[in-house]
Amino acid sequence: MSEIEQFREETREWLEANCPASMRTPARGEEDAYWGGRNANPANPDQKVWCDAMASRGWTAPHWPKEFGGGGLDKEQLKVLRQEMARIGARSPLESFGISMLGPALLKFGNEEQKQEHLPKIVRGEIRWCQGYSEPNAGSDLASLQTRAEDKGDHYLVNGQKIWTSYADKADWIFCLVRTDNSGTKHEGISFLLFDMASEGVTTRPIKLISGSSPFCETFFDNVEVPKANLMGEEGKGWTIAKYLLTHEREMISGFGVSGSGRSLGQTAAEIVGTDATGRLRDSALRHDVAQFQLDSLAFGATMQRVGDEAKAGQGLGAASSIFKYYGCELNKRRHELNLAVQGEAALGWDGELYNNGAMPRAWLRSKGNSIEGGTLEVQLNIIAKRVLGLPD
């Protein structure tokens, strides 16, 4: 038996023995997922059991190096692990901005002490992180941020306000962009700090969205003392890290555009709206829109596959990757619009069992943020025009 086949067999046995039955179903949205952290309050105790089991092998971050608690798996092994998890329907053991966003930046820009301190705790789900980027006057124009960090010898004194901080009210630590210098251009003088949300002077206030949920907060810093050792990278060079991290965030968000398996929207529509004698969806305008949506989803999925395969074949990350965030988000918004069109009255209820507590309209409304968060649609188009097409400012 080849090494990889042996790995598959061992993985299969281990998953079979360690994945609790209740974790072999998909999480019902962000709220039902396990996020870990000091104040983790799992809806189901199996969530922690499953996370701890996976973390013991480093499989919450399977591709990270072993020395920092990761699984140390290569690409082939990672693929096998994902296939074997999918085979039994195992859900992701841990949702984490530490894994999806901070970790890659920490591995690239952090010093040895910072990696040793933070990465293993991220892998184990002990510390939940949030991202302090946007400010009330620095959204699409992120680099104009004004949160100040004054040099006080052994520490920085941080003052200012962040907004759209995802789950700041539930997070333990924050990775935060601050201004350490005002003298140069706006991209200079930005620094990347890591600090404890329990520090004196940090307060958060959740923002209620049009969808009714509150995944984002306003976050205030009032004379927060941050030790100098918590500076990641060089002082004044935080913009480079910020951009690197944003590409990871955008990859994550663009994944929203890939529709799941199972029954297609068109087939659902055929059942709800009905078909004519030739088997065509009765509402021809809806049929056109759904067909066009499915066609574009097919082509988008093929593009994600092509870019991945080109990278694997050593052809580098093609220019096509620049469209993922923009196109994926637009597709996701179209999917939700069509879903509401197909479901009709059933998708208009906001509360109560009958309407599944308004899951459909809430998801529809939430999707509107996809083309705003992590860089707006318009910013993405500007980036493609400038960096890929070479059109001048």
Next chain:
Amino acid sequence: MALVLNEEQQMLKDSAAGFLAEKAPVSALRALRDSEDATGYSADLWREMAEMGWPGIAVPEEFGGIDYGYVGLGLILEQAGRTLTASPLQSTVLVAATAISHMGSQAQKEQWLPAIAAGEKVVSLALQEGAHHAPEQTAATAAANDQGFVLNGEKVLVLDGHVADCLIVVARTAGEPGDEHGISLFLVDSNASGVSVARRSMVDSRNAAAVSLKDVQVGADALLGDLNEGSGGLSYTLDIANLGLAAELLGLSQEAFERTMEYLKERKQFGVVIGSFQGLKHRAAEMFAELELCRSLVLKALQSADTGDENLPALASAAKAKLSQVAQRVTNEAVQMHGGIGMTDEFDIGFFIKRARVAQHTFGDYNYHLDRYARLSGF
């Protein structure tokens, strides 16, 4: 299968691009048009293509081809789209050779495929009858008699029909227009008695013919595929044909887009290059995204043809619908973004919107294929 070109395919693509840019740029099509060339393509160029093996690229080796598959043919057609090169690649190689390979008897393959692969024969499918692509509406008839069949009917959009040696005529041997059953295909000599071929110069400066069949007697051995059951083989042939046209549309759209991007970086108005205007930038970025999707979809669909994937019909319609839509958008924007000069005949960009329109229509347009894609997807 990995959705990426291998080294050999990349080399084929590069060499095709180099050859066509040198030997058959857009100016060659313009020259054919302006001289009202009798053939409509350059016979010398076709010979050179044959020396490189292009006409036999998807033909099995035992019949004189190189059996390189449809990804390979698609790459060549994509490059021919960039240069708008006129040749029998579409009529004969993409469509007719596919039909004969797929449906032909051993004798028919031996008779036609080596000749096609050598670039010696032009063969064309005579299918469409009305204003729109609708194979099941075929009304031309083939009546059996003791010598074989007698064909009657009117055909349009027979690609390169005025120079074709042989026509693959789709005719009804049973049933009524609208029935899938009862359709049969016949190999008909273009010089046979009762066949009249009228050349039609098309908007894209290419050639198609109207063909009239009046009591054309063919032998029983002219039947290509099974009697009354031609729809399946025809459908497969049309899937391949549409994939090839999608690949050509990809090439011409990409070329029109790149030319337009160059223009946006040169043309100045209000003291700045017009490419700095956000009103144009966002449209350009959206088109870039659509073209990347097109590239992925065309490659995926071509691969499905080579691997015998059961999703070929859905993927072929998906690719043709998507490429028709995007080619229309990109070529329209190319004219608009070039402004006044884009409206002049002297400037080449107009050739792209013209060829796009004909390729879009041929063997089913956006509407036809989006409808088919939806039907094949269960709604």
